[in-house]
Amino acid sequence: MLDISQAAVSMQALIEGGTPALDAVRRLVAEAEDGQHQDKVIGGCAALLAPIPQPRKNIFCVGRNYAEHIAEGDRAQNQKTGVSDHPVFFTKPPTSVVAPDGDVLLFPDVSTSIDYEVELTVVIGKAGRNIAKADAMSHVFGYTILNDITARDIQRRHGGQYFKGKGLDGSCPIGPVIVTADDFTDPHALSIGLKVNGEQRQDGATKDMIFDIPTLIASLSEGLTLEPGDMIATGTPSGVGYAMDPPQFLKDGDTVVCEISGIGTLSNTVRSV
Template sequence: VGDPEKVICVGLNYRDHCLEQDVKVPKEPIIFSKFPSAITGPFDDIVHPEESSEVDWEAELAAVIGKKGRHIEESSALDHIVGFTVANDVSARDWQMRNGRQWLLGKTFDTFCPLGPALVTKDAVADVHNLSIRCRVNGQLMQDSSTSQLVFKLPKLIAWISRFVTLVPGDILLTGTPPGVGVFRKPPVFLKRGDEVQCEIEELGTICNKVV
Protein backbone atom coordinates (compact mmCIF):
# COMPACT_ATOMS: atom_id res chain seq x y z
CA VAL A 1 0.00 0.00 0.00
CA GLY A 2 1.49 3.31 -1.08
CA ASP A 3 0.93 6.88 0.01
CA PRO A 4 -2.70 7.92 -0.38
CA GLU A 5 -3.60 9.60 -3.63
CA LYS A 6 -7.05 10.49 -2.33
CA VAL A 7 -8.80 10.96 1.01
CA ILE A 8 -12.49 10.45 0.25
CA CYS A 9 -15.08 11.34 2.87
CA VAL A 10 -18.78 10.62 3.35
CA GLY A 11 -21.24 13.05 4.92
CA LEU A 12 -24.43 12.25 6.86
CA ASN A 13 -23.69 8.53 6.91
CA TYR A 14 -24.89 7.65 10.43
CA ARG A 15 -28.63 7.47 11.02
CA ASP A 16 -28.30 8.86 14.54
CA HIS A 17 -26.10 11.73 13.24
CA CYS A 18 -28.89 12.66 10.81
CA LEU A 19 -31.33 12.69 13.71
CA GLU A 20 -29.21 15.07 15.80
CA GLN A 21 -29.24 17.52 12.87
CA ASP A 22 -32.94 16.97 12.13
CA VAL A 23 -32.18 16.20 8.48
CA LYS A 24 -33.45 13.41 6.28
CA VAL A 25 -31.34 10.31 5.78
CA PRO A 26 -29.66 10.69 2.35
CA LYS A 27 -30.92 8.58 -0.54
CA GLU A 28 -27.41 8.39 -2.04
CA PRO A 29 -23.94 8.88 -0.54
CA ILE A 30 -22.74 12.45 -0.01
CA ILE A 31 -19.10 12.55 -1.04
CA PHE A 32 -16.39 15.17 -0.42
CA SER A 33 -12.64 15.04 0.14
CA LYS A 34 -9.66 16.18 2.15
CA PHE A 35 -6.21 16.78 0.69
CA PRO A 36 -3.73 14.03 1.68
CA SER A 37 -1.58 16.82 3.17
CA ALA A 38 -4.12 16.94 6.04
CA ILE A 39 -3.02 13.49 7.24
CA THR A 40 -1.10 13.33 10.50
CA GLY A 41 -0.08 10.57 12.89
CA PRO A 42 -2.13 8.83 15.60
CA PHE A 43 -0.41 10.71 18.43
CA ASP A 44 0.67 13.89 16.62
CA ASP A 45 -0.65 17.34 17.45
CA ILE A 46 -3.65 18.89 15.77
CA VAL A 47 -2.67 22.45 14.86
CA HIS A 48 -5.52 24.84 15.61
CA PRO A 49 -5.51 27.29 12.68
CA GLU A 50 -5.56 31.00 13.37
CA GLU A 51 -8.22 31.27 10.66
CA SER A 52 -10.87 29.34 12.61
CA SER A 53 -12.64 29.64 15.95
CA GLU A 54 -14.90 26.59 15.46
CA VAL A 55 -12.67 23.50 15.22
CA ASP A 56 -14.63 20.30 15.82
CA TRP A 57 -14.00 16.55 16.18
CA GLU A 58 -15.39 13.62 14.16
CA ALA A 59 -14.44 10.04 15.05
CA GLU A 60 -14.63 7.89 11.93
CA LEU A 61 -13.98 4.42 10.59
CA ALA A 62 -11.42 4.60 7.77
CA ALA A 63 -11.04 1.93 5.09
CA VAL A 64 -7.80 1.67 3.11
CA ILE A 65 -7.89 0.56 -0.51
CA GLY A 66 -5.53 -2.24 -1.46
CA LYS A 67 -6.64 -3.09 -5.01
CA LYS A 68 -7.20 -0.80 -7.97
CA GLY A 69 -10.68 -0.62 -9.44
CA ARG A 70 -13.25 1.36 -11.39
CA HIS A 71 -16.97 0.55 -11.69
CA ILE A 72 -16.63 -1.96 -8.88
CA GLU A 73 -19.59 -4.20 -8.14
CA GLU A 74 -20.97 -4.22 -4.59
CA SER A 75 -20.57 -8.00 -4.51
CA SER A 76 -16.79 -7.71 -4.89
CA ALA A 77 -16.22 -4.33 -3.27
CA LEU A 78 -14.70 -5.64 -0.03
CA ASP A 79 -12.00 -7.39 -2.11
CA HIS A 80 -10.61 -3.92 -2.82
CA ILE A 81 -10.07 -3.11 0.88
CA VAL A 82 -6.78 -4.10 2.52
CA GLY A 83 -7.73 -3.01 6.04
CA PHE A 84 -9.15 -0.47 8.45
CA THR A 85 -7.96 2.21 10.83
CA VAL A 86 -9.27 5.00 13.07
CA ALA A 87 -9.63 8.57 11.80
CA ASN A 88 -10.58 11.96 13.15
CA ASP A 89 -12.17 14.09 10.42
CA VAL A 90 -11.27 17.37 12.13
CA SER A 91 -13.47 20.17 10.79
CA ALA A 92 -13.44 23.96 10.93
CA ARG A 93 -17.19 24.55 11.02
CA ASP A 94 -17.00 28.29 10.38
CA TRP A 95 -15.20 27.59 7.10
CA GLN A 96 -17.24 24.50 6.27
CA MET A 97 -20.43 26.58 6.33
CA ARG A 98 -18.94 29.77 4.87
CA ASN A 99 -20.30 31.29 1.65
CA GLY A 100 -22.76 28.51 1.00
CA ARG A 101 -20.45 25.78 2.37
CA GLN A 102 -16.69 25.65 1.83
CA TRP A 103 -16.46 21.97 2.69
CA LEU A 104 -12.99 21.42 1.24
CA LEU A 105 -11.41 24.41 2.99
CA GLY A 106 -13.14 23.60 6.26
CA LYS A 107 -11.91 20.01 6.21
CA THR A 108 -8.40 20.17 4.85
CA PHE A 109 -6.24 22.36 7.08
CA ASP A 110 -2.87 20.76 7.84
CA THR A 111 -3.15 18.05 10.57
CA PHE A 112 -6.95 17.79 10.14
CA CYS A 113 -6.84 14.04 9.43
CA PRO A 114 -5.22 12.06 12.25
CA LEU A 115 -5.04 8.33 11.38
CA GLY A 116 -3.96 5.17 13.19
CA PRO A 117 -2.79 3.66 15.40
CA ALA A 118 -2.32 0.77 12.94
CA LEU A 119 -3.65 -0.65 9.71
CA VAL A 120 -5.71 -3.64 10.82
CA THR A 121 -6.18 -6.14 8.00
CA LYS A 122 -9.78 -6.90 7.16
CA ASP A 123 -9.42 -10.60 8.02
CA ALA A 124 -8.62 -9.58 11.62
CA VAL A 125 -11.94 -7.72 12.02
CA ALA A 126 -14.95 -9.90 12.83
CA ASP A 127 -17.64 -7.53 11.48
CA VAL A 128 -16.62 -4.04 10.42
CA HIS A 129 -20.29 -3.02 10.33
CA ASN A 130 -20.79 -3.78 14.03
CA LEU A 131 -17.99 -2.00 15.91
CA SER A 132 -18.35 0.47 18.75
CA ILE A 133 -17.00 3.94 17.95
CA ARG A 134 -16.29 6.63 20.54
CA CYS A 135 -14.69 10.02 20.93
CA ARG A 136 -13.55 11.68 24.16
CA VAL A 137 -12.41 15.27 24.64
CA ASN A 138 -10.32 15.81 27.76
CA GLY A 139 -11.66 12.48 29.02
CA GLN A 140 -15.33 13.41 28.54
CA LEU A 141 -17.30 11.03 26.32
CA MET A 142 -18.65 13.00 23.37
CA GLN A 143 -19.49 10.35 20.76
CA ASP A 144 -20.68 6.82 21.51
CA SER A 145 -22.24 4.80 18.70
CA SER A 146 -21.72 1.78 16.47
CA THR A 147 -20.82 1.28 12.83
CA SER A 148 -24.10 -0.64 12.62
CA GLN A 149 -25.65 2.82 12.30
CA LEU A 150 -23.98 3.45 8.92
CA VAL A 151 -26.54 4.45 6.30
CA PHE A 152 -24.39 3.20 3.43
CA LYS A 153 -22.17 0.21 4.16
CA LEU A 154 -18.73 -0.19 2.63
CA PRO A 155 -19.77 -2.24 -0.44
CA LYS A 156 -22.28 0.45 -1.44
CA LEU A 157 -19.79 3.25 -0.83
CA ILE A 158 -17.02 1.65 -2.87
CA ALA A 159 -19.37 0.81 -5.73
CA TRP A 160 -20.78 4.34 -5.72
CA ILE A 161 -17.45 6.19 -5.53
CA SER A 162 -15.83 4.00 -8.18
CA ARG A 163 -18.51 5.09 -10.66
CA PHE A 164 -16.77 8.48 -10.69
CA VAL A 165 -13.10 7.86 -9.91
CA THR A 166 -10.60 5.03 -10.06
CA LEU A 167 -9.69 3.77 -6.60
CA VAL A 168 -6.03 2.90 -6.18
CA PRO A 169 -4.01 1.24 -3.40
CA GLY A 170 -3.41 3.67 -0.57
CA ASP A 171 -6.62 5.65 -1.06
CA ILE A 172 -8.42 6.28 2.22
CA LEU A 173 -12.18 6.26 2.65
CA LEU A 174 -13.57 8.01 5.74
CA THR A 175 -17.04 6.59 6.25
CA GLY A 176 -18.76 9.32 8.27
CA THR A 177 -19.20 10.26 11.90
CA PRO A 178 -21.82 9.42 14.55
CA PRO A 179 -23.68 11.99 16.68
CA GLY A 180 -22.03 13.97 19.42
CA VAL A 181 -19.94 16.46 17.46
CA GLY A 182 -19.42 19.86 19.04
CA VAL A 183 -21.34 22.00 16.57
CA PHE A 184 -24.71 20.40 17.38
CA ARG A 185 -24.37 20.58 21.16
CA LYS A 186 -26.41 23.13 23.03
CA PRO A 187 -24.54 25.38 23.39
CA PRO A 188 -21.97 24.38 20.74
CA VAL A 189 -18.56 23.22 21.99
CA PHE A 190 -15.37 23.66 19.97
CA LEU A 191 -11.80 22.55 20.44
CA LYS A 192 -9.26 24.93 21.94
CA ARG A 193 -5.52 24.77 22.32
CA GLY A 194 -4.54 22.37 25.08
CA ASP A 195 -7.47 20.00 24.53
CA GLU A 196 -6.84 16.28 24.05
CA VAL A 197 -9.00 14.29 21.63
CA GLN A 198 -9.25 10.48 21.73
CA CYS A 199 -10.98 8.53 18.97
CA GLU A 200 -11.51 4.82 19.55
CA ILE A 201 -12.99 2.01 17.47
CA GLU A 202 -13.47 -1.49 18.78
CA GLU A 203 -10.83 -3.93 17.42
CA LEU A 204 -8.96 -1.10 15.67
CA GLY A 205 -7.48 0.84 18.58
CA THR A 206 -7.29 4.44 19.78
CA ILE A 207 -5.70 7.62 18.48
CA CYS A 208 -4.97 10.53 20.81
CA ASN A 209 -4.12 14.01 19.58
CA LYS A 210 -3.43 17.21 21.47
CA VAL A 211 -4.66 20.51 20.04
CA VAL A 212 -1.88 23.11 19.85
Protein backbone atom coordinates in the same frame (compact mmCIF):
# COMPACT_ATOMS: atom_id res chain seq x y z
CA MET B 1 8.60 -9.94 -5.42
CA LEU B 2 8.95 -7.47 -2.54
CA ASP B 3 11.83 -8.53 -0.26
CA ILE B 4 10.70 -7.25 3.13
CA SER B 5 13.84 -8.43 4.93
CA GLN B 6 16.19 -6.42 2.72
CA ALA B 7 14.50 -3.03 2.63
CA ALA B 8 12.62 -0.48 4.66
CA VAL B 9 9.22 -0.98 3.13
CA SER B 10 6.55 1.70 3.21
CA MET B 11 2.94 0.87 3.97
CA GLN B 12 2.07 1.98 0.45
CA ALA B 13 4.51 -0.55 -1.01
CA LEU B 14 3.18 -3.23 1.29
CA ILE B 15 -0.39 -2.61 0.17
CA GLU B 16 0.63 -2.60 -3.48
CA GLY B 17 2.53 -5.85 -2.93
CA GLY B 18 -0.72 -7.63 -2.14
CA THR B 19 -0.96 -11.02 -0.44
CA PRO B 20 2.66 -12.09 -1.13
CA ALA B 21 4.05 -8.99 0.56
CA LEU B 22 1.70 -9.30 3.51
CA ASP B 23 2.61 -12.97 3.93
CA ALA B 24 6.31 -12.05 3.85
CA VAL B 25 5.80 -9.52 6.65
CA ARG B 26 3.91 -12.06 8.73
CA ARG B 27 6.69 -14.60 8.28
CA LEU B 28 9.30 -12.04 9.31
CA VAL B 29 7.32 -11.08 12.40
CA ALA B 30 6.87 -14.73 13.36
CA GLU B 31 10.60 -15.36 12.94
CA ALA B 32 11.44 -12.33 15.05
CA GLU B 33 9.07 -13.48 17.78
CA ASP B 34 10.76 -16.89 17.69
CA GLY B 35 14.17 -15.24 18.03
CA GLN B 36 15.37 -16.55 14.66
CA HIS B 37 16.18 -13.19 13.13
CA GLN B 38 16.86 -10.85 16.00
CA ASP B 39 19.44 -9.03 13.90
CA LYS B 40 16.63 -7.78 11.69
CA VAL B 41 14.57 -6.33 14.51
CA ILE B 42 15.20 -2.66 15.11
CA GLY B 43 15.49 -1.81 18.79
CA GLY B 44 14.73 1.40 20.62
CA CYS B 45 11.81 3.76 20.34
CA ALA B 46 10.64 5.83 17.42
CA ALA B 47 7.79 8.24 16.79
CA LEU B 48 4.79 6.51 15.26
CA LEU B 49 3.81 7.90 11.87
CA ALA B 50 0.36 7.88 10.33
CA PRO B 51 -0.09 4.48 8.62
CA ILE B 52 0.15 6.22 5.24
CA PRO B 53 1.86 9.51 6.13
CA GLN B 54 1.86 10.93 2.61
CA PRO B 55 -1.14 9.59 0.68
CA ARG B 56 -0.78 9.77 -3.09
CA LYS B 57 -4.27 11.18 -3.44
CA ASN B 58 -6.78 13.07 -1.37
CA ILE B 59 -8.51 11.03 1.29
CA PHE B 60 -12.10 10.22 0.36
CA CYS B 61 -14.68 10.97 3.05
CA VAL B 62 -18.39 10.33 3.49
CA GLY B 63 -20.71 12.89 5.04
CA ARG B 64 -24.02 12.32 6.79
CA ASN B 65 -23.82 8.54 7.06
CA TYR B 66 -25.34 8.06 10.54
CA ALA B 67 -29.01 8.95 11.10
CA GLU B 68 -28.53 10.38 14.61
CA HIS B 69 -25.70 12.60 13.37
CA ILE B 70 -27.93 13.91 10.59
CA ALA B 71 -30.69 14.57 13.14
CA GLU B 72 -28.42 16.44 15.55
CA GLY B 73 -27.12 18.58 12.70
CA ASP B 74 -30.62 19.42 11.55
CA ARG B 75 -31.59 20.42 15.10
CA ALA B 76 -28.49 22.56 15.56
CA GLN B 77 -29.04 24.38 12.26
CA ASN B 78 -32.85 24.50 12.47
CA GLN B 79 -33.27 22.70 9.18
CA LYS B 80 -34.62 19.41 7.90
CA THR B 81 -32.48 17.85 5.20
CA GLY B 82 -32.88 14.23 6.24
CA VAL B 83 -31.19 11.22 4.69
CA SER B 84 -29.88 11.53 1.12
CA ASP B 85 -30.62 8.97 -1.59
CA HIS B 86 -26.93 8.57 -2.38
CA PRO B 87 -23.71 8.88 -0.35
CA VAL B 88 -22.27 12.37 0.08
CA PHE B 89 -18.56 12.41 -0.79
CA PHE B 90 -15.83 14.97 -0.19
CA THR B 91 -12.04 14.82 0.26
CA LYS B 92 -9.25 15.93 2.59
CA PRO B 93 -5.81 16.74 1.11
CA PRO B 94 -2.62 14.82 1.97
CA THR B 95 -1.28 17.95 3.70
CA SER B 96 -3.97 17.56 6.37
CA VAL B 97 -2.64 14.21 7.66
CA VAL B 98 -1.48 14.04 11.30
CA ALA B 99 0.30 11.16 13.02
CA PRO B 100 -0.90 9.46 16.21
CA ASP B 101 0.07 11.65 19.18
CA GLY B 102 0.65 14.50 16.73
CA ASP B 103 -0.87 17.96 16.91
CA VAL B 104 -4.25 19.00 15.60
CA LEU B 105 -3.59 22.57 14.49
CA LEU B 106 -5.71 25.58 15.40
CA PHE B 107 -5.46 28.75 13.33
CA PRO B 108 -7.31 31.33 15.47
CA ASP B 109 -7.24 33.97 12.73
CA VAL B 110 -8.86 31.52 10.32
CA SER B 111 -11.36 29.59 12.44
CA THR B 112 -12.77 29.65 15.96
CA SER B 113 -15.08 26.64 15.54
CA ILE B 114 -12.89 23.54 15.26
CA ASP B 115 -14.82 20.30 15.70
CA TYR B 116 -14.06 16.55 15.76
CA GLU B 117 -15.52 13.45 14.06
CA VAL B 118 -14.31 9.90 14.71
CA GLU B 119 -14.60 7.65 11.64
CA LEU B 120 -13.89 4.06 10.63
CA THR B 121 -11.70 4.31 7.54
CA VAL B 122 -11.38 1.74 4.76
CA VAL B 123 -8.00 1.24 3.07
CA ILE B 124 -8.22 -0.01 -0.51
CA GLY B 125 -5.91 -2.88 -1.43
CA LYS B 126 -6.90 -3.76 -4.99
CA ALA B 127 -7.56 -1.31 -7.80
CA GLY B 128 -10.93 -1.17 -9.47
CA ARG B 129 -13.48 0.94 -11.29
CA ASN B 130 -17.23 0.34 -11.43
CA ILE B 131 -16.85 -2.18 -8.61
CA ALA B 132 -19.97 -4.23 -7.93
CA LYS B 133 -21.28 -4.32 -4.35
CA ALA B 134 -20.86 -8.09 -4.34
CA ASP B 135 -17.15 -7.71 -5.11
CA ALA B 136 -16.44 -4.61 -3.02
CA MET B 137 -15.02 -6.24 0.09
CA SER B 138 -12.40 -8.10 -1.96
CA HIS B 139 -10.89 -4.68 -2.74
CA VAL B 140 -10.36 -3.83 0.96
CA PHE B 141 -6.85 -4.14 2.42
CA GLY B 142 -7.81 -3.12 5.93
CA TYR B 143 -9.19 -0.54 8.33
CA THR B 144 -7.91 2.33 10.45
CA ILE B 145 -9.22 5.29 12.48
CA LEU B 146 -9.52 8.85 11.18
CA ASN B 147 -10.54 12.01 13.01
CA ASP B 148 -12.26 14.34 10.54
CA ILE B 149 -11.33 17.65 12.18
CA THR B 150 -13.67 20.32 10.81
CA ALA B 151 -13.73 24.12 10.87
CA ARG B 152 -17.50 24.61 11.08
CA ASP B 153 -17.42 28.38 10.55
CA ILE B 154 -15.31 28.00 7.39
CA GLN B 155 -17.62 25.25 6.18
CA ARG B 156 -20.62 27.59 6.45
CA ARG B 157 -18.69 30.60 5.16
CA HIS B 158 -18.08 28.79 1.89
CA GLY B 159 -21.68 27.92 1.19
CA GLY B 160 -21.82 24.70 3.18
CA GLN B 161 -19.42 22.81 0.91
CA TYR B 162 -17.08 20.57 2.82
CA PHE B 163 -13.58 20.75 1.34
CA LYS B 164 -12.23 24.06 2.66
CA GLY B 165 -13.57 23.61 6.18
CA LYS B 166 -12.23 20.07 6.38
CA GLY B 167 -8.96 20.52 4.51
CA LEU B 168 -6.82 22.68 6.81
CA ASP B 169 -3.30 21.59 7.71
CA GLY B 170 -3.33 19.30 10.73
CA SER B 171 -7.01 18.39 10.34
CA CYS B 172 -6.74 14.68 9.60
CA PRO B 173 -5.27 12.47 12.34
CA ILE B 174 -5.01 8.85 11.14
CA GLY B 175 -3.92 5.68 12.93
CA PRO B 176 -2.59 4.19 15.04
CA VAL B 177 -2.46 1.14 12.75
CA ILE B 178 -4.12 -0.50 9.78
CA VAL B 179 -5.78 -3.76 10.78
CA THR B 180 -5.98 -6.08 7.78
CA ALA B 181 -9.38 -7.13 6.53
CA ASP B 182 -8.86 -10.78 7.42
CA ASP B 183 -8.65 -9.81 11.09
CA PHE B 184 -12.23 -8.50 11.08
CA THR B 185 -15.24 -10.77 11.17
CA ASP B 186 -17.53 -7.83 10.40
CA PRO B 187 -16.46 -4.17 10.13
CA HIS B 188 -20.14 -3.25 10.56
CA ALA B 189 -20.16 -4.63 14.12
CA LEU B 190 -17.68 -2.32 15.84
CA SER B 191 -18.07 0.19 18.64
CA ILE B 192 -16.88 3.68 17.74
CA GLY B 193 -16.38 6.61 20.08
CA LEU B 194 -14.46 9.77 20.94
CA LYS B 195 -13.45 11.56 24.14
CA VAL B 196 -12.29 15.14 24.71
CA ASN B 197 -10.18 15.55 27.85
CA GLY B 198 -11.62 12.27 29.12
CA GLU B 199 -15.26 13.26 28.53
CA GLN B 200 -17.20 10.88 26.28
CA ARG B 201 -18.59 12.90 23.38
CA GLN B 202 -19.32 10.26 20.73
CA ASP B 203 -20.47 6.71 21.44
CA GLY B 204 -21.84 4.74 18.52
CA ALA B 205 -21.65 1.59 16.44
CA THR B 206 -20.68 1.01 12.83
CA LYS B 207 -23.83 -1.08 12.34
CA ASP B 208 -25.71 2.22 12.27
CA MET B 209 -24.16 3.37 8.99
CA ILE B 210 -26.84 4.36 6.48
CA PHE B 211 -24.67 3.29 3.54
CA ASP B 212 -22.56 0.24 4.32
CA ILE B 213 -19.01 -0.29 3.09
CA PRO B 214 -19.87 -2.28 -0.08
CA THR B 215 -22.36 0.44 -1.05
CA LEU B 216 -19.79 3.20 -0.47
CA ILE B 217 -17.12 1.44 -2.52
CA ALA B 218 -19.52 0.63 -5.35
CA SER B 219 -20.89 4.18 -5.45
CA LEU B 220 -17.52 5.94 -5.21
CA SER B 221 -15.94 3.72 -7.89
CA GLU B 222 -18.59 4.49 -10.50
CA GLY B 223 -16.46 5.91 -13.31
CA LEU B 224 -13.64 6.57 -10.82
CA THR B 225 -10.69 4.24 -10.28
CA LEU B 226 -9.88 3.35 -6.70
CA GLU B 227 -6.22 2.43 -6.20
CA PRO B 228 -4.16 0.62 -3.55
CA GLY B 229 -3.63 2.93 -0.59
CA ASP B 230 -6.76 5.00 -1.20
CA MET B 231 -8.64 5.69 2.02
CA ILE B 232 -12.38 6.12 2.52
CA ALA B 233 -13.59 7.57 5.84
CA THR B 234 -17.10 6.23 6.35
CA GLY B 235 -18.84 8.93 8.38
CA THR B 236 -19.29 9.78 12.05
CA PRO B 237 -21.91 9.03 14.71
CA SER B 238 -23.70 11.68 16.76
CA GLY B 239 -22.06 13.71 19.51
CA VAL B 240 -20.13 16.34 17.57
CA GLY B 241 -19.28 19.61 19.26
CA TYR B 242 -21.27 22.04 17.15
CA ALA B 243 -24.53 20.18 17.89
CA MET B 244 -24.14 20.45 21.68
CA ASP B 245 -26.06 23.08 23.66
CA PRO B 246 -24.09 25.25 23.93
CA PRO B 247 -21.63 24.22 21.19
CA GLN B 248 -18.33 22.83 22.45
CA PHE B 249 -15.44 23.43 20.07
CA LEU B 250 -11.85 22.31 20.50
CA LYS B 251 -9.39 24.63 22.18
CA ASP B 252 -5.64 24.84 22.65
CA GLY B 253 -4.34 22.04 24.88
CA ASP B 254 -7.32 19.70 24.49
CA THR B 255 -6.66 15.98 24.18
CA VAL B 256 -8.87 14.11 21.71
CA VAL B 257 -9.00 10.32 21.81
CA CYS B 258 -10.77 8.26 19.15
CA GLU B 259 -11.46 4.57 19.73
CA ILE B 260 -12.80 1.81 17.49
CA SER B 261 -13.01 -1.75 18.74
CA GLY B 262 -10.61 -4.09 17.01
CA ILE B 263 -8.31 -1.24 15.93
CA GLY B 264 -7.35 0.66 19.07
CA THR B 265 -7.10 4.31 20.05
CA LEU B 266 -5.94 7.41 18.20
CA SER B 267 -4.88 10.23 20.51
CA ASN B 268 -3.97 13.79 19.53
CA THR B 269 -3.40 17.12 21.23
CA VAL B 270 -4.83 20.40 19.98
CA ARG B 271 -2.25 23.14 19.45
CA SER B 272 -2.78 26.77 18.48
CA VAL B 273 -0.33 28.17 15.90
